[in-house]
Amino acid sequence: MEVRHVNMQGDNREPERPAHPGIFPAREADKSDRQPAGRSVDFSVSVVLPAGGTGERTGLQTPKQFCSFLGRPLISYTIQAFERVSWIQTIAVVVAEENVDLMMDVVRRFQHRRVQVVPGGSTRHRSIYNGVLALGEKEEEEEEEERPKVVIIHDAVRPFVEEDFLYQIAMAAKEQGAAGAIRPLVSTVIATTSEGYLDHSLERVKYRASEMPQGFTYDVIYRAYQRCSESDFEFGTECLHLALQYCGTNAKLIEGPPTLWKVTYKRDLAAAESIIKETLSRSACVVTGGSTEAVSLAEALRKAVGALEMELDVVPDLTGDNAGYLLTGWNFIRVSVGDSWLPEVEAVLVALKEANRALLHPPVVVWVRLSSADEPSVSGKVAEPAAIVDLASTAKLGNILLYGIQLHRSQDAGRWERSVLKVAEMASALIRGRSPALVGQLLQA
Amino acid sequence: MEVRHVNMQGDNREPERPAHPGIFPAREADKSDRQPAGRSVDFSVSVVLPAGGTGERTGLQTPKQFCSFLGRPLISYTIQAFERVSWIQTIAVVVAEENVDLMMDVVRRFQHRRVQVVPGGSTRHRSIYNGVLALGEKEEEEEEEERPKVVIIHDAVRPFVEEDFLYQIAMAAKEQGAAGAIRPLVSTVIATTSEGYLDHSLERVKYRASEMPQGFTYDVIYRAYQRCSESDFEFGTECLHLALQYCGTNAKLIEGPPTLWKVTYKRDLAAAESIIKETLSRSACVVTGGSTEAVSLAEALRKAVGALEMELDVVPDLTGDNAGYLLTGWNFIRVSVGDSWLPEVEAVLVALKEANRALLHPPVVVWVRLSSADEPSVSGKVAEPAAIVDLASTAKLGNILLYGIQLHRSQDAGRWERSVLKVAEMASALIRGRSPALVGQLLQA
Numbered sequence: 073m074e075v076r077h078v079n080m081q082g083d084n085r086e087p088e089r090p091a092h093p094g095i096f097p098a099r100e101a102d103k104s105d106r107q108p109a110g111r112s113v114d115f116s117v118s119v120v121l122p123a124g125g126t127g128e129r130t131g132l133q134t135p136k137q138f139c140s141f142l143g144r145p146l147i148s149y150t151i152q153a154f155e156r157v158s159w160i161q162t163i164a165v166v167v168a169e170e171n172v173d174l175m176m177d178v179v180r181r182f183q184h185r186r187v188q189v190v191p192g193g194s195t196r197h198r199s200i201y202n203g204v205l206a207l208g209e210k211e212e213e214e215e216e217e218e219r220p221k222v223v224i225i226h227d228a229v230r231p232f233v234e235e236d237f238l239y240q241i242a243m244a245a246k247e248q249g250a251a252g253a254i255r256p257l258v259s260t261v262i263a264t265t266s267e268g269y270l271d272h273s274l275e276r277v278k279y280r281a282s283e284m285p286q287g288f289t290y291d292v293i294y295r296a297y298q299r300c301s302e303s304d305f306e307f308g309t310e311c312l313h314l315a316l317q318y319c320g321t322n323a324k325l326i327e328g329p330p331t332l333w334k335v336t337y338k339r340d341l342a343a344a345e346s347i348i349k350e351t352l353s354r355s356a357c358v359v360t361g362g363s364t365e366a367v368s369l370a371e372a373l374r375k376a377v378g379a380l381e382m383e384l385d386v387v388p389d390l391t392g393d394n395a396g397y398l399l400t401g402w403n404f405i406r407v408s409v410g411d412s413w414l415p416e417v418e419a420v421l422v423a424l425k426e427a428n429r430a431l432l433h434p435p436v437v438v439w440v441r442l443s444s445a446d447e448p449s450v451s452g453k454v455a456e457p458a459a460i461v462d463l464a465s466t467a468k469l470g471n472i473l474l475y476g477i478q479l480h481r482s483q484d485a486g487r488w489e490r491s492v493l494k495v496a497e498m499a500s501a502l503i504r505g506r507s508p509a510l511v512g513q514l515l516q517a
Numbered sequence: 518m519e520v521r522h523v524n525m526q527g528d529n530r531e532p533e534r535p536a537h538p539g540i541f542p543a544r545e546a547d548k549s550d551r552q553p554a555g556r557s558v559d560f561s562v563s564v565v566l567p568a569g570g571t572g573e574r575t576g577l578q579t580p581k582q583f584c585s586f587l588g589r590p591l592i593s594y595t596i597q598a599f600e601r602v603s604w605i606q607t608i609a610v611v612v613a614e615e616n617v618d619l620m621m622d623v624v625r626r627f628q629h630r631r632v633q634v635v636p637g638g639s640t641r642h643r644s645i646y647n648g649v650l651a652l653g654e655k656e657e658e659e660e661e662e663e664r665p666k667v668v669i670i671h672d673a674v675r676p677f678v679e680e681d682f683l684y685q686i687a688m689a690a691k692e693q694g695a696a697g698a699i700r701p702l703v704s705t706v707i708a709t710t711s712e713g714y715l716d717h718s719l720e721r722v723k724y725r726a727s728e729m730p731q732g733f734t735y736d737v738i739y740r741a742y743q744r745c746s747e748s749d750f751e752f753g754t755e756c757l758h759l760a761l762q763y764c765g766t767n768a769k770l771i772e773g774p775p776t777l778w779k780v781t782y783k784r785d786l787a788a789a790e791s792i793i794k795e796t797l798s799r800s801a802c803v804v805t806g807g808s809t810e811a812v813s814l815a816e817a818l819r820k821a822v823g824a825l826e827m828e829l830d831v832v833p834d835l836t837g838d839n840a841g842y843l844l845t846g847w848n849f850i851r852v853s854v855g856d857s858w859l860p861e862v863e864a865v866l867v868a869l870k871e872a873n874r875a876l877l878h879p880p881v882v883v884w885v886r887l888s889s890a891d892e893p894s895v896s897g898k899v900a901e902p903a904a905i906v907d908l909a910s911t912a913k914l915g916n917i918l919l920y921g922i923q924l925h926r927s928q929d930a931g932r933w934e935r936s937v938l939k940v941a942e943m944a945s946a947l948i949r950g951r952s953p954a955l956v957g958q959l960l961q962a
Contacts, residue, residue: 252715254707258781259726260755261706261719262699262770269767270697273727273758274706281704282718310705313718322714325707330782336703337775342791343784350787457961494954501954509939509946513960516902 115221117242118162119154120203123147123175123228124192136335137228138174141345142434142506143471146335147175148182149231149348152432155186157235159242161220164203165228166192183431197305197314200225201297208290219290222246225311226285229335231344233285240326245287250315250323252287253332254280280325283332286311292319352433353504355383356403361416362388366407369442369492373405376496382503390423398427403503405438413441414459421467421474430471436506437467438499439476441514457514464512475502475510479517491517560666562687563607564599565648568592568620568673569637581780582673583619586790587879587951588916591780592620593627594676594793597877600631602680604687606665609648610673611637628876642750642759645670646742653735664735667691670756671730674780676789678730685771690732695760695768697732698777699725725770728777731756737764797878798949800828801848806861807833811852814887814937818850821941827948835868843872848948850883858886859904866912866919875916881951882912883944884921886959902959909957920947920955924962936962 123137137147147165154163163184167175169191179187190206192199208219222245226233237253244251257279263271288296288311296314304314315321335344358373360366367386374384384405387394397404404424408416417439429435439460464474479495482488494517502510568582582592592610599608608629612620614636624632635651637644653664667690671678682698689696702724708716733741733756741759749759757768780789803818805811812831819829829850832839842849849869853861862884874880884905909919924940927933939962947955 248714250715254709255704257706258779259700259728260758261702261724262727262755262757263724264699264770265767268770269693270695270757270761270770271767272761273755274724276754279706279708279719282707283704309721310707310718312707312715316715316717322710322716325709325713325715330784333782333784334703337778339775339778339788339792342795343788346787346791347784461961497954501950501952505946505950505952507946507950509942510960513958515955515958516906 111236111239112159113222113239113242113246115246117160117222117224118207118220119160119164119224119226120200120207121147121150121154121163121165121226121228122192122196122199122203123165124168124171124196124199125229135171136341138171138178139341141341141348144182144432145178146231146344147228148178148184148432150226150228150233151179151184151187152182153231153233154226154238155184157238160186160224160238162186162188162207164188164190164206166190166199166203168192193305195306197297197300197308197311200311201305204290204293204297208294219294221289222287223290223293224285224287225293227334230284230332231335232331232333232347234329234331237326237328237332238285241285241287244324244326245289248324249292249319249321250286250288250312252312252323252325253283253285253328254325255283255328255330255332257281280327282310282312283328284334285332286323288315292321295319348433349504349506352402352506353382353500355385355401356405356436356438356499356503357390357397357401358384358386358405358407359390359420360386360388360407361409363409365442366409369440370405370407372489372492373407373440373496373499376493377500380496380500382500390420395423398423398429401435402433403436403438405440405499407440407442409442413439414463417460417463417474421463421470421472424472425470434471434473434506434508436503437472437474438502439474440495440499441476441478442481443478444481460514461512468508468511473506473508473511475512476514477517478514556681556684557604558667558684558687558691560691562605562667562669563652563665564605564609564669564671565645565652566592566595566599566608566610566671566673567637567641567644567648568610569613569616569641569644570674580616581786583616583623584786586786586793589627589877590623591676591789592673593623593629593877595671595673595678596624596629596632597627598676598678599671599683600629602683605631605669605683607631607633607652609633609635609651611635611644611648613637638750640751642742642745642753642756645756646750649735649738649742653739664739666734667732668735668738669730669732670738672779675729675777676780677776677778677792679774679776682771682773682777683730686730686732689769689771690734693769694737694764694766695731695733695757697757697768697770698728698730698773699770700728700773700775700777702726725772727755727757728773729779730777731768733760737766740764793878794949794951797847797951798827798945800830800846801850801881801883801944801948802835802842802846803829803831803850803852804835804865805831805833805852806854808854810887811854814885815850815852817934817937818852818885818941818944821938822945825941825945827945835865840868843868843874846880847878848881848883850885850944852885852887854887858884859908862905862908862919866908866915866917869917870915879916879918879951879953881948882917882919883947884919885940885944886921886923887926888923889926905959906957913953913956918951918953918956920957921959922962923959 125135138145154160163186175189190203193202222242241251260273262273265271292315296318299318300314312323358370360370370386406417406420460476467474477495479491498515570580583590599605608631620634635648638647667687686696702721705718707718710716737760741763744763745759760766803815805815815831851862851865905921912919922940924936
């Protein structure tokens with residue numbers, strides 16, 4: 073079997089890409105916070121990601137692994153989930169011959185560093201085998217062991233896999249030769265007669281759904297494919313079954329979190345997008361410039377968004393210790409009090425750009441302008457709306473979404489409170505919506 | 518077994534609620550358009566909707582059938598799916614004792630007419646049995662047959678079931694005694710050893726996932742429950758299995774569309790909301806008032822939103838033949854050219870209110886104001902933003918979402934085209950987003 077592979081791995085320099093928290097699906101299982109930091113493995117682990125699917129079940133023209141979420145294809149999110157894990161070496165992404173160029177482009181655009189693009193075979197098993205073989209072939213100059221000790225096999229369309237679970241699979245695979253994720257059955261499974269009638273139903277407790285990731289020692293998965301039949305290559309679906317049949321290895325089964333779920337139907341694309349957006353929208357950083365009035369507005373906003381399930385951190389600027397927000401935050405609210413708002417907002421945009429923050433997701437910047445009650449509307453002055461439209465257009469080219477909200481000072485405590493609440497609601501809606509169509513607008517609180 | 522039931526069925530007057538298309542999940546299967554209009558059954562069919570779940574798997578406090586989408590709980594969407602079907606008589610909704618009042622309130626608020634609220638039992642089977650018994654008890658004065666010929670059992674958390682499929686289930690149930698929906702298995706099913714290792718995997722082609730709806734003749738489901746054991750009531754999950762075991766009835770199995778899917782995990786709530794929003798956002802009605810300039814802008818918008826996968830119908834007003842849009846449309850764009858925009862927008866809001874259009878979903882009204890190039894911004898005049906804010910606040914109380922977009926005339930063809938495209942993008946984003954936080958804003962194109 074010929075395996076051409078395209079090595080897209082970077083050289084040995086440290087990646088220039090900033091640290092980032094990635095997408096943790098704490099929405100469904102708050103595991104990411106509890107995972108043992110730095111728990112590592114002392115053997116080599118690489119990954120095969122079959123990404124050759126045609127997306128039949130979504131009913132879309134684009135295979136689902138190439139569908140975009142906030143401007144980035146699903147496959148890149150899945151790769152990112154593995155690149156976050158320090159002890160994973162190479163990620164062999166196996167794609168159909170006709171998608172090799174597309175995949176190489178994804179790797180380049182999103183600066184993936186540990187990916188090897190491998191052309192796939194005619195079936196899922198042939199593709200996985202190609203990936204396994206590619207992981208076993210290293211350049212001649214490398215003297216160390218050529219083959220990884222453990223190979224993890226995952227799906228390109230399960231982007232929310234977590235480090236803790238990968239660790240469990242890798243450890244069990246090394247010990248047992250094979251390991252796989254399982255989940256409880258959601259529906260009763262029934263056997264049908266050939267005429268389409270109920271034959272019998274299975275006892276749910278005895279069965280599980282077999283999911284991904286699965287892990288194997290290189291030897292087990294390699295031998296299983298060496299020995300299996302053409303019919304297995306053609307019609308088989310379950311790697312664990314091949315390991316059992318051809319190597320006598322009974323896989324260790326580990327129950328995974330619901331986040332292992334696979335993007336299968338079109339509705340799953342919506343669910344994935346919603347999880348990604350929600351994960352990016354849990355917190356925002358409010359930059360005040362330090363003026364008393366801005367700080368007190370920021371504190372009022374902080375209380376108001378608490379009820380909207382968002383957390384705000386209030387900082388005077390993004391330098392010194394606060395520069396960390398540029399590496400971890402996805403949402404920034406710049407409160408401006410005086411007339412010098414333009415350089416203040418520009419400073420946030422420049423800082424985000426310099427931190428290369430917009431590579432993986434579009435950060436949101438909401439400019440909140442506090443103006444005098446006697447100054448009826450900033451829109452009355454033509455210069456300002458035009459300036460924010462221009463600024464937003466430029467920012468959008470760099471994948472940063474900029475919106476404006478204007479609010480007026482008020483001596484009336486009740487009115488002021490309502491205005492602050494409205495700013496909080498609008499900022500929260502803009503951050504959660506991340507709509508490119510609404511950038512550059514100056515909304516009125 | 519004592520069955521108290523609370524009859525919420527209306528009297529025999531025709532419902533005052535307007536006709537409405539409901540939510541057709543054509544997103545995943547475009548069946549709704551192809552379904553044979555008016556295909557009816559000549560026997561009585563009623564429904565049991567067990568809605569006693571506690572929502573454990575979503576990890577939410579509110580059971581998922583009571584989670585709100587655009588201000589309406591999921592259970593109401595599911596009831597609506599059955600109320601759309603002319604040949605369905607009674608929908609027995611079985612809820613936990615402590616949720617009876619909540620459920621009655623839902624029935625009242627959304628004017629459901631064919632619902633009977635039944636207190637549930639301690640397990641799913643006891644709850645379904647309570648529903649079946651409630652359907653068999655009719656008031657004394659009714660002389661006709663007391664029991665429906667066929668009972669359809671469905672889940673409260675599968676809101677996207679379609680009339681065509683209900684018809685198939687009802688017909689097969691009447692002929693065979695029992696019928697059930699099946700779907701292909703998404704994952705391989707495996708048997709585990711007691712120590713957590715792989716025992717064997719099932720051959721996927723021989724098995725199916727058993728889904729809802731299921732249908733039974735009243736006799737079969739009643740007898741099955743009369744005869745079954747306490748252990749069945751306590752631990753059983755599959756009604757089809759009871760029909761087989763206690764009545765010797767082999768259910769006919771029918772493959773259903775993917776839209777039968779069950780809201781199980783938190784991610785499914787996001788998917789459901791996205792389907793509902795998308796279904797409401799496929800088309801909009803543009804009201805021009807008839808002026809040449811407004812009509813030509815409306816036509817330009819119609820072309821522009823085509824690329825955004827939305828269809829526009831352009832009409833001069835909402836009277837006469839065009840009044841039909843008030844009964845079927847969810848989105849209205851009012852193009853105003855002169856200074857008389859306020860009464861024009863008010864007229865649309867009043868018409869929607871009179872049509873009782875905002876009962877089931879919030880309709881969106883986007884006011885597009887075309888102004889002269891030399892009139893820099895409508896916001897310069899304080900009166901207008903204040904007027905639209907007030908109008909939007911009032912509309913929101915009636916569940917109608919009002920937004921404004923301002924665009925300027927331009928002699929420059931390229932500039933004009935860009936402005937029109939921007940209006941189309943913003944209108945589309947507002948309609949799809951349906952964000953209550955952004956109502957009353959006057960956006961600038």
